[in-house]
Amino acid sequence: MADTATGAAPAARDAVPEFPMPRQSRCPFDPPPALKDLQAQGPLAKVRLWDGSEPWLVTRYAEQRAVLGDPRVSADTDRPGYPTKASPEAGEGKLSFIMMDDPEHARLRRMVTAPFAVKKVEALRPAVQRIVDGLIDDMLAGPGPLDLVDVFALPIPSLVICELLGVPYEEHDFFQEHTKTMVRTTATPEERGAASREVAGYLAGLLGKRLAEPGLRDRLTPGRRLVVVGAGFLGAEAAAVARRLGCEVMLLEPAPVPLAHAVGTEVGEVLTRAHLEQGVKLRCGVTVAEVTGEGVRLADGELVEADEVLVAVGSRPNTEWLDGSGLTVGDGVVCDEYCHAARNVYAAGDVARWYNPLFGMAMRIEHRTNAAEQGMAAARNLLAPEAGKPFAPVPYFWSDQYDMKIQAYGCLRGHDEVAVVEGDLDERRFVAAYRTGDRLTGALAVGMPPKAIRQWRQAIANGTSRRESVRRGAVAN
Structure with missing residues (x-):
């Protein structure tokens, strides 16, 4: 879109409108009247920028979508001949990944999509409602008339961003004023550039303060x-x-x-x-x-x-960035028993929901040992798919609470029956076996030596039946 004209005749040059175009003062969000005239003439029009170059301006929505969806179109402002709306002295620079091309654009975009996923935004609803109610109360309490754009529409997004970033309350005014300038359509490029630099410097300082703060362990x-x-x-x-x-x-x-x-x-x-x-x-x-x-x-x-x-209420796998990728997503990246999600795509760790043939069910496990073992299994199957092996582990985790050492093997959730097969509950020294259907699916030990539960791990891996597990418990006792 950097097709420029350098030798046009004076009459032709006079007919090319300057861009950006001035807006009407009564509503800074209303398109400039001159832009409406260009839209009426057609989807493409020549405009003149600050440096005298004359690129094409796409004026209509449908054509804009078509152009922006074309991989041949670049958003990288550093490319030679890119038609910038303001001179370098304005200092706007490359303000965000919006002004970059893939793969850098995609990499940075994935870093910021999670906080703006539908569920995360929905969780912000109470905070947004509180912000909106506060602004309305301030308007009702103050003198009129009021500019709704300035006192209501612009503050809402900046205050919500304050909520997301954890900007201290006493610094809201500074942050809000500068972010409003960044998005205000009536601001000059120089004003927007100066505000952007102020916000960037402030955020760098805020991050430094957060990194220097004592962690939770130091505050307890x-x-x-x-x-x-x-x-x-x-x-x-x-x-x-x-x-x-x-x-x-x-x-x-x-x-x-x-x-x-x-x-x-x-x-x-x-x-x-x-x-x-x-x-x-x-x-x-x-x-x-x-x-x-x-x-x-x-x-x-x-x-x-x-x-x-x-x-500590559990977690959701961060898969929003995979929307539209073609991968099947449902409480994680859905994989088969080989950790295979799609052609040349494998998943492992907390994000992988794979079919465990040992238990005949899909599962997603958030334990360190599983992440390490599954990562190795996925790598082996990726490098040698013709010799792939199903990943069918007996899940394991442990927890230390006071003087209790808790260890568990297998799949405890969804069990039909639990029985103490060794030790005593009241003494908090026992082994409990878990049955689902007619087979042993899990075992949990509290305050017992490791060897007391290892035999149960093997029994789970062998698919021991309920009757055999009861007999095993009787022998152990």
Whole structure:
């Protein structure tokens, strides 16, 4: 689109309009009248830029989409002959990946898409509503008349970005004023360039401050109040560590019994008692609506005060950046038993949802040992697909909580029955076996030596039946 005319006749040059074109003052978002005239004449028109060059301007939406979707069109402002709207002295520079081509554009775009995925944006709804309500209250309380663009439309996106970036409240005005200038259509290129440099410098400083801040471990000092949202293995382990450090700890859990869905009610109650004995406060059957500056607010409106809040409610695989890639995505990248997702594409680790033939089901596992083993399996199958081997592990994880060493093999969730096959629940020294259908699918040990559970791992890998697992438990006892 850098087709320029350098030797046009004076009359022809006088007929070419200057670009950018002035807008009407009553509404800076309304297209300039001269642009509307060009749209009426056709989808393409010559315009004259600051340096006298005359590129083509695409004036209509359908044609703009067609041009922007053409891989032959470049957005790289550093390419020779690129028609820039402002002189280098304006200092706008390459402000974002929008002014880059693939593959650099795609790489940087993937880095920022996750916070703006549909689910993440939906989670921001309460914060956006609070911002909008505050702006409306300010307008109603202040004198009129008001410019709605300046006092309402422009502040909303910059304040939401403040929320996303964690900009301190006392610095909102500075951030908002400069970001408004960056997007204000009536601002000159020089003003936008200066504002962009100010924001870039501010964000660099903000990042430096965050990196210099003490981590959560350094802030968990005796007497600090910690609220842990979610009493699963991760939340429970964090609560145990914080309690040992002298913090006042409260666990908030929506289920009636923590971990019951995974390990069974009886085992869940045993693990929970260890926390209560250590002085951890536990509230079950409660739902957290939002995290505030004072703690967390429950669904019923109650505020639970805290100095620190740790949210341990599980995770979602970051697959939004794969939308439109052709890969099948559903709670992760869907793979077969070889970790194969598509032609020449394999996946491993927390993001991979693969078919485990040992259990006859698809699973996605968020444990370090699985990520390491699956990564090696995927690499082998990628390098030698003709000699591929199914990835059929017995999943394993462990957790240290106070004096309890918890180890588990297999798939515990969705079990039909759990039975203690060795040791005693009350002493918190036992092995529990988990049955799904007619086969042994999992085993969990608490306070037992490693050899006590290793035999159960082998039994799971061999597909031991329920009857055989009961006999094995009787022999072990």
